[in-house]
Amino acid sequence: MEASFGDLKKGQKNCQRTVPCQYFAPQKIEEALEILSKYGKEIKIIAGGTDLLVQYYDRLYEVSAWLDLKNIEELKEIKIDQNQIEIGAMSTHTQLESSADIKRYYPILSQAASDIGSPQIRNRGTIGGNIVNASPAGDLLPALIAYRAQFKLVSHKEESIVSAEDFFLGPKKTILKFEQLLSKIIIPIPEQNTYSSWIKIGKRKALMVATVSLALVLSMAEDNKIIQEVKVCLGSVASTPFEIMEIREKMIGRQFKQLDFNELGQLVEDRISPIDDIRGTKGYRQEVTKNIMINALEKIQETWGQSQND
């Protein structure tokens, strides 16, 4: 036997295990929904487990039944057609990072996925888990809102589709009900002249929870001169990831040379409501948010400028 420290730890785990605990790993969504409707609040859905198990082993809650989605192949598919892409909720960050379709049409979603955690985390963590966990710092979330993603929620009774911005209610709070499952993420194919930028700020490169993150997706009118649509979405600076709506009226219908980047940066800074926490202070977040907004605009202007010269 090992040293007493090991035994003590083992003892604690055993005491946790004395509560009867069940485990389900169905092959079909329908079976999963059936189990979900039967057990309701008693069951915990597990996808990659990279957030869930950290919370579980910190003993934040007790689990009496697990519903593991790993065997449901349907949830791992990424399908694309002319109008939209459908990403199964169990697609891992590694899949998002390496999918050629996602790289081509949604480059900042791919980048955001590659910025998550570490290889070990990206291999297990899933897009669905990232969404349902609903961390204000969830790395994929600003990009998903910026690309106008919609989530398909299914239950044994009905299906519904909600847009990403309506899904999050607060830190770790969403509109998802106990009997519902997030099955896929649907994102429309962006317009031809779409430019995007993703900036994540934190203390190191790997295994870093964002102090501030920003996703900017901008599309130009057919002439590639006038801004037709823009979405600026932020993470870690409010209780949920969210879009700065006021940016739209300042940018849509204008050209790059008419924009005052400083003013736009200030506008973003004024609209966020960050807090002090271990990753950064409120003041730091405000300052940095303004700066990364300006950086993102400059980066997009540069890429756009290059496309003008071609």
Added chain:
Amino acid sequence: MPWKRYRKPGGNHRMTKLKIELMVNRKKRKIEITPSTRLIDLLRDDLQLTGTKEGCGKGECGACTVIMNGELVASCLVLAPQADGAVITTIEGLGSSDHLDPIQEAFIESGAVQCGFCTPGMILAARRLLEENPHPDEEEIKRGISGNLCRCTGYQKIIEAIKLSIARLSKSDSGKAK
């Protein structure tokens, strides 16, 4: 959220046991476990494969890294039943005491092992990286081991060891890396 605050278990000591089957280091193993057992506990306690280390238990340090179905995973963040049917390689599955894996040799020669706690995870991360990309540059090496913390070496010797492994493996043909 469908979870309850932790409560002390009452008089009910019934434990649900699950039978799972997995391949660990090319050997088929059938094990009975409780659903909330972690893969790392299954490996260390049930199979006595203590080469896999537990550092943080939160997926941040990479000491518990194993290769599961060809992918690097943190075994502290996998429930044992999630590994049902999986193929797993731990550090014990690489080489043997008289015949080390080229990466293990390179780690020793380069002085990439100090306290040794991160080494099993580090070597498996290196192995997986070289399987996927036999000739990574320095940035790719750093990214490949970005999920593994080392508090002794300052990483330089580890990176040198991986570079040495690249040379060794490409000389001895890619066959050995498999």
